[in-house]
Amino acid sequence: MNEVKPTAEPIVTVREVNWRQAIPIAIMVGAFALAPLFVYPLFLMKALCFGLFACAFNLLIGYVGLLSFGHAMFFGCAAYAAAHTAKIYGFPPELAILTGTAVAAVLGAVVGALAIRRQGIYFAMITLALAQMVYFFCLRAPFTGGEDGIQAVPRGKLFFFLDLNNTTSLYYCVLGIFTAGFLLIRRIVHSPFGKVLKAIRENEPRAVSLGYKPNQYKLIAFILSAALSGLAGGTKAIVFQLASLTDVHWNTSGEVILMTLLGGLGTIIGPVVGALMVTTLEHYLAQLGAWVTVVEGAIFVICVMSFRRGVIGELSRLLKRPL
Amino acid sequence: MSQLLVGLINGSFYAMLSLGLAIIFGLLNIVNFAHGALYTLGAFVAWFLLEYAGIGYWGALILSPLLVGLVGVIIERLMLQRLHGLDPLYGLLLTFGLALIIQGLFLNAYGSSGLPYVIPETLAGGINLGFMFLPKYRAWVIIFSLAVCFATWYVTERTRLGSYLRAATENPSLVQAFGVNVPQMITLTYAMGVALAALAGVLAAPIYRVSPLMGSEMIIVVFAVVVIGGMGSIMGSIVTGFALGIIEGLTKVFYPEASNVVVFVIMALVLMVKSSGLFGKAG
Numbered sequence: 001m002n003e004v005k006p007t008a009e010p011i012v013t014v015r016e017v018n019w020r021q022a023i024p025i026a027i028m029v030g031a032f033a034l035a036p037l038f039v040y041p042l043f044l045m046k047a048l049c050f051g052l053f054a055c056a057f058n059l060l061i062g063y064v065g066l067l068s069f070g071h072a073m074f075f076g077c078a079a080y081a082a083a084h085t086a087k088i089y090g091f092p093p094e095l096a097i098l099t100g101t102a103v104a105a106v107l108g109a110v111v112g113a114l115a116i117r118r119q120g121i122y123f124a125m126i127t128l129a130l131a132q133m134v135y136f137f138c139l140r141a142p143f144t145g146g147e148d149g150i151q152a153v154p155r156g157k158l159f160f161f162l163d164l165n166n167t168t169s170l171y172y173c174v175l176g177i178f179t180a181g182f183l184l185i186r187r188i189v190h191s192p193f194g195k196v197l198k199a200i201r202e203n204e205p206r207a208v209s210l211g212y213k214p215n216q217y218k219l220i221a222f223i224l225s226a227a228l229s230g231l232a233g234g235t236k237a238i239v240f241q242l243a244s245l246t247d248v249h250w251n252t253s254g255e256v257i258l259m260t261l262l263g264g265l266g267t268i269i270g271p272v273v274g275a276l277m278v279t280t281l282e283h284y285l286a287q288l289g290a291w292v293t294v295v296e297g298a299i300f301v302i303c304v305m306s307f308r309r310g311v312i313g314e315l316s317r318l319l320k321r322p323l
Numbered sequence: 324m325s326q327l328l329v330g331l332i333n334g335s336f337y338a339m340l341s342l343g344l345a346i347i348f349g350l351l352n353i354v355n356f357a358h359g360a361l362y363t364l365g366a367f368v369a370w371f372l373l374e375y376a377g378i379g380y381w382g383a384l385i386l387s388p389l390l391v392g393l394v395g396v397i398i399e400r401l402m403l404q405r406l407h408g409l410d411p412l413y414g415l416l417l418t419f420g421l422a423l424i425i426q427g428l429f430l431n432a433y434g435s436s437g438l439p440y441v442i443p444e445t446l447a448g449g450i451n452l453g454f455m456f457l458p459k460y461r462a463w464v465i466i467f468s469l470a471v472c473f474a475t476w477y478v479t480e481r482t483r484l485g486s487y488l489r490a491a492t493e494n495p496s497l498v499q500a501f502g503v504n505v506p507q508m509i510t511l512t513y514a515m516g517v518a519l520a521a522l523a524g525v526l527a528a529p530i531y532r533v534s535p536l537m538g539s540e541m542i543i544v545v546f547a548v549v550v551i552g553g554m555g556s557i558m559g560s561i562v563t564g565f566a567l568g569i570i571e572g573l574t575k576v577f578y579p580e581a582s583n584v585v586v587f588v589i590m591a592l593v594l595m596v597k598s599s600g601l602f603g604k605a606g
Contacts, residue, residue, distance in 0.1 A: 121353075121415060129587050130587060300419060
């Protein structure tokens with residue numbers, strides 16, 4: 001079923017891989033830490049939120065081989081939950097974001113339990129359909145503000161003392177959340193649990209014959225991916241002080257797929273690079289209206305036709321080292 | 324009663340679209356995400372024909388599926404053919420990209436509000452049945468799409484061409500060895516599936532406005548229909564499509580708030596009870 005690729009990679013130990021990957025990751029985090037000196041911080045924060053979202057999505061497609069076409073539901077519902085708790089209940093930002101993450105995890109458990117009953121193409125269609133159901137729910141539910149969304153969400157004070165209305169503290173707070181989420185995903189991928197996930201992706205019957213229960217592993221991976229998408233969504237709601245229907249729309253699901261595909265499926269920093277590229281593109285094409293959709297569609301076509309490894313995937317092949 | 328009619332009409336669109344998806348999936352092993360966009364394209368081609376060439380509804384009913392089918396041939400030959408043998412997810416991603424391109428281009432040119440398309444004169448007005456008023460055009464849509472669905476079923480299940488098709492679904496290399504031109508058959512199958520979508524688009528044009536977004540809403544529901552029915556059988560797609568349309572129509576009468584989501588709820592229930600779909604094979 002899957003593409004069979006002859007691998008000519010030299011055998012390296014896990015520890016060696018960890019060290020080799022540590023350098024690009026350190027460069028990436030360092031670059032983000034210095035970037036607000038040169039680039040508009042709000043734009044960078046958007047890229048960071050979507051970068052984390054794309055990494056969470058990549059956990060499923062890149063390491064379990066499951067293409068979810070409905071990840072916006074976790075992102076968007078977490079944004080609503082964080083915005084609602086922060087604005088109406090007066091939760092501090094860290095608690096609001098955690099509430100959003102928890103909501104996404106619970107939703108992930110329900111959706112995951114249904115969707116993993118089918119594989120491949122069907123999995124994609126089921127997640128898309130369930131996400132559309134969540135979208136209609138958000139459109140009608142009393143606490144989401146319908147078409148207006150939840151606006152003017154207070155940023156509040158982190159741990160009651162760090163005022164997040166200060167852009168610099170907000171930026172480094174977002175960078176902290178991003179780095180924590182990113183490292184957690186990397187840890188999951190390299191853990192024994194992550195190895196079993198890869199084994200299931202490569203050859204499910206064989207994993208079964210070795211005594212693993214694929215559906216349990218897939219479900220846990222799905223919940224983790226949903227929760228981390230929720231972390232990104234909740235953070236986004238606090239940063240932009242807004243949770244709206246755009247966040248739960250299938251367009252957002254499509255965007256996160258595009259980011260991951262463009263950056264490189266199954267690479268560690270690829271999704272972040274992809275997110276940066278797509279947010280930049282949207283930033284510059286924003287005034288052109290629907291042309292953004294056309295350009296995004298064209299990138300999908302180009303990536304699939306001739307660039308399936310993505311930017312970082314190709315780079316990693318050229319440098320002969322995992323990135 | 325009139326809601327039931329709307330349900331039946333939606334059901335006939337679901338049936339025609341899921342039928343096309345099922346035929347394409349059978350032979351190409353990809354899910355055509357562009358199906359909704361090509362349904363939109365079908366409606367727009369009908370509108371173009373009327374606006375710029377003066378060709379009316381009946382001409383469009385034949386020409387639009389042909390033209391969109393030609394677009395299908397180009398898509399299959401230029402792109403989908405090269406993805407043969409790869410993970411089917413790439414086909415889904417590619418056609419999703421195509422759907423975005425088509426939708427974006429129409430949005431740029433015509434905005435999201437949509438354009439009107441008049442009902443042809445012969446089908447304007449309606450018949451008073453005593454207990455309800457039956458608009459002629461709606462009756463025509465239901466009868467015509469039923470006929471198209473059964474014709475497709477007949478061709479695939481009861482003719483020689485259909486037997487080649489089914490054989491190629493089972494084992495393409497063996498069929499090729501018997502001297503059947505399988506790549507050409509794949510192209511034509513894709514074109515036919517796409518033409519069905521365009522036909523549904525032309526039928527839909529006078530009922531709904533011709534709008535760039537008409538397909539993207541539709542395709543997601545059709546995906547749910549396909550998950551419920553399973554893509555294994557032609558008859559299964561037809562029955563599920565009409566049945567879900569009717570259920571959706573009835574929900575509008577009894578519990579309007581849920582009418583948007585009822586198909587998805589049914590999908591979730593079916594997944595819990597029989598995860599392979601009502602007419603599907605395991606997989």
